[in-house]
Amino acid sequence: MKSKLINITWLEYKGVIKKIPYKSDIYNIAHVNPIKVDQYKEIYKRVGSKYSWLGRSIMKDGDLKKIISDKKVEIHFIKKGNQSIGFFEIDYSNDYLKEKELRIVHFGLTKEYIGKGLGIKLMNAAITRAYYLNIDKIILQTNSLDHKRALPFYKKYGFEIFSEETKNILHKVN
Numbered sequence: 001m002k003s004k005l006i007n008i009t010w011l012e013y014k015g016v017i018k019k020i021p022y023k024s025d026i027y028n029i030a031h032v033n034p035i036k037v038d039q040y041k042e043i044y045k046r047v048g049s050k051y052s053w054l055g056r057s058i059m060k061d062g063d064l065k066k067i068i069s070d071k072k073v074e075i076h077f078i079k080k081g082n083q084s085i086g087f088f089e090i091d092y093s094n095d096y097l098k099e100k101e102l103r104i105v106h107f108g109l110t111k112e113y114i115g116k117g118l119g120i121k122l123m124n125a126a127i128t129r130a131y132y133l134n135i136d137k138i139i140l141q142t143n144s145l146d147h148k149r150a151l152p153f154y155k156k157y158g159f160e161i162f163s164e165e166t167k168n169i170l171h172k173v174n
Helices: 037-051 061-068 118-132 150-157
Strands: 002-013 027-031 073-080 083-091 101-109 137-143 159-171
Touching: 002 150, 027 118, 037 061, 037 083, 037 101, 061 073, 073 118, 083 118, 101 118, 118 137, 118 150, 137 150, 137 159, 150 159
Parallel strands: 101 137
Antiparallel strands: 002 137, 002 159, 027 073, 073 083, 083 101
């Protein structure tokens, strides 16, 4: 592991939080509940290892289980058949968020499915879930280690930057 300066960008969704219908014969998006720690770690690694996602992979299983089994934390997988190809994780607990806020904690696809229009379908599912939860505000964070198209994707989808900072973090060297 190495230390590296990264840029962190916080964004807020400025579009309308509404139900966005989804139908596909090929891909299925569903809330995985309950989710097992090893199941979570597997998709987290497949989606994020290239972008130095480490936090959840180095966490003790008991600590991770406490987070992912919280009733106000949801993990939604996108699958092609039985194969998980991406996920998003949302948190709407009041521990660090204001009431009626939702944070998209993790969002991504495995590398072979990036650029196929599935990110939009996955984000539509997150927005639809916020609608059903009666959420007023959606926030997320990205950083300079993420996929080079992550920030442009979020901005094009309707998220606007509200805060930026530079931090020195530990990261995995590929």
